[in-house]
Amino acid sequence: MPGRRVSMIGLMLSVIVAVQNAGAGELVVSSAFEGGSAEVVEIDQAKRSIQIRPAGDPQFGWPCWWYFQVSGVQPGETISVTVDASQLKQANGQKLASNWALPERAAFSTDQKYWLQTSAGVKADDTCLWTMKVDAEQAWFAWGPPFVPADAKQLVDRLSREHADVTAFELCKTRAGRVVPALVVGQSGSDADSRMVIWVQARQHAWESGGSWVGRGFIEWAVSDEPQAVALRKIADIYFVPIMDIDNVATGNGGKNQVPHDHNRDWSETPEWNSVKMAMRFIKELERQNRLVLFVDLHNPGSNSPRPFFYVSPPELATKKRKQLQDAFIAACRLEMKTPLKLDQSTPSTGPGYDQRWKEISSNWVRSATREYVVGITLETCWNTPHSNPAGYMAVGQQLGRGIARYLEQDPRSSPAPD
Numbered sequence: 001m002p003g004r005r006v007s008m009i010g011l012m013l014s015v016i017v018a019v020q021n022a023g024a025g026e027l028v029v030s031s032a033f034e035g036g037s038a039e040v041v042e043i044d045q046a047k048r049s050i051q052i053r054p055a056g057d058p059q060f061g062w063p064c065w066w067y068f069q070v071s072g073v074q075p076g077e078t079i080s081v082t083v084d085a086s087q088l089k090q091a092n093g094q095k096l097a098s099n100w101a102l103p104e105r106a107a108f109s110t111d112q113k114y115w116l117q118t119s120a121g122v123k124a125d126d127t128c129l130w131t132m133k134v135d136a137e138q139a140w141f142a143w144g145p146p147f148v149p150a151d152a153k154q155l156v157d158r159l160s161r162e163h164a165d166v167t168a169f170e171l172c173k174t175r176a177g178r179v180v181p182a183l184v185v186g187q188s189g190s191d192a193d194s195r196m197v198i199w200v201q202a203r204q205h206a207w208e209s210g211g212s213w214v215g216r217g218f219i220e221w222a223v224s225d226e227p228q229a230v231a232l233r234k235i236a237d238i239y240f241v242p243i244m245d246i247d248n249v250a251t252g253n254g255g256k257n258q259v260p261h262d263h264n265r266d267w268s269e270t271p272e273w274n275s276v277k278m279a280m281r282f283i284k285e286l287e288r289q290n291r292l293v294l295f296v297d298l299h300n301p302g303s304n305s306p307r308p309f310f311y312v313s314p315p316e317l318a319t320k321k322r323k324q325l326q327d328a329f330i331a332a333c334r335l336e337m338k339t340p341l342k343l344d345q346s347t348p349s350t351g352p353g354y355d356q357r358w359k360e361i362s363s364n365w366v367r368s369a370t371r372e373y374v375v376g377i378t379l380e381t382c383w384n385t386p387h388s389n390p391a392g393y394m395a396v397g398q399q400l401g402r403g404i405a406r407y408l409e410q411d412p413r414s415s416p417a418p419d
């Protein structure tokens with residue numbers, strides 16, 4: 001019965017083909033999760049290619065952030081992802097330059113926990129195309145390694161569980177009712193009322209996810225057993241807020257230049273945003289207690305910055321002593337921030353020529369509202385390099401911690417007057 005044998009073989013072959021294709025389902029894109037943002041332009045199932053646009057609403061800040069899930073992947077296949085940033089607009093209707101949304105390397109994960117970078121993408125006009133071999137049935141792609149409110153909550157809860165000196169607390173609830181997680185590292189003891197205080201915060205601009213990763217690297221170092229960290233905890237308490245603009249991070253919006261103004265233009269007598277209002281209240285009280293010595297605000301800069309750098313005090317707010325201490329702080333950080341991301345030599349400032357609301361920038365407000373031994377400063381960590389990933393960002397954070405520890409070996413409150 002040769003005919004029957006042929007059909008048996010045909011059946012077996014078709015079963016084998018069906019099994020091989022079982023994993024290669026329809027590619028499906030979703031951004032319906034915390035921090036997600038993508039508008040699907042096209043999915044070509046035959047070419048296994050996906051094209052999206054960032055989906056942020058310009059009213060809620062520059063729509064440069066994007067983050068989505070792809071399911072239906074056959075493990076081992078290569079997927080191509082294109083982001084079209086040709087239609088980015090600011091809240092005032094003006095075009096937003098596409099490079100804000102197009103990192104050379106995209107962030108990539110198969111579990112939403114471990115984030116790698118793709119290889120360099122191919123840019124054309126206002127788009128960029130990345131290809132990635134995916135060894136899983138689903139994958140996530142993003143502008144940079146995401147760090148969402150759930151990550152902030154987990155981080156502060158975990159550190160407070162693991163370390164007796166750490167207390168997690170709620171900085172405030174946002175206008176939309178979300179909790180802003182924060183923590184304080186502090187030891188009890190007879191000097192508890194006079195110990196120095198450091199305030200470190202990230203994500204006044206929601207899309208700048210790298211700031212939270214730098215912050216995580218810093219705070220995990222600060223509670224570690226490294227001798228410099230142990231020594232720092234003996235002399236200073238540390239406040240840490242991983243995400244200031246929780247609402248826009250949760251909804252996948254950019255935050256920067258949102259209406260009426262963003263968190264980092266809000267440090268005024270009448271703050272719009274609850275996290276700013278509460279941070280100001282804490283800082284004023286710590287200043288009243290004569291304890292605050294350092295305020296660090298963590299950001300990501302423009303796409304062309306190859307190295308981390310500090311925004312320093314504009315001349316309008318720099319007394320001689322303030323400048324001397326700021327220089328000493330940066331010099332201490334320079335000794336630590338060497339690899340993989342080396343601290344840049346340039347130290348621009350955010351004075352009247354930088355922004356109309358320059359006085360309402362957090363570090364400028366700190367400079368104007370505190371005693372002159374307080375250093376208020378902004379650290380901008382580059383996001384468009386092969387090290388702008390969790391490992392690279394967290395290394396910068398650890399090195400920031402070591403720089404702070406070096407700088408505070410001498411209490412700036414008792415530093416001699418400038419020459």
Ligand SMILES: [Zn+2]
Pocket residue numbers: 204205208299300
């Ligand atoms: Zn920023």
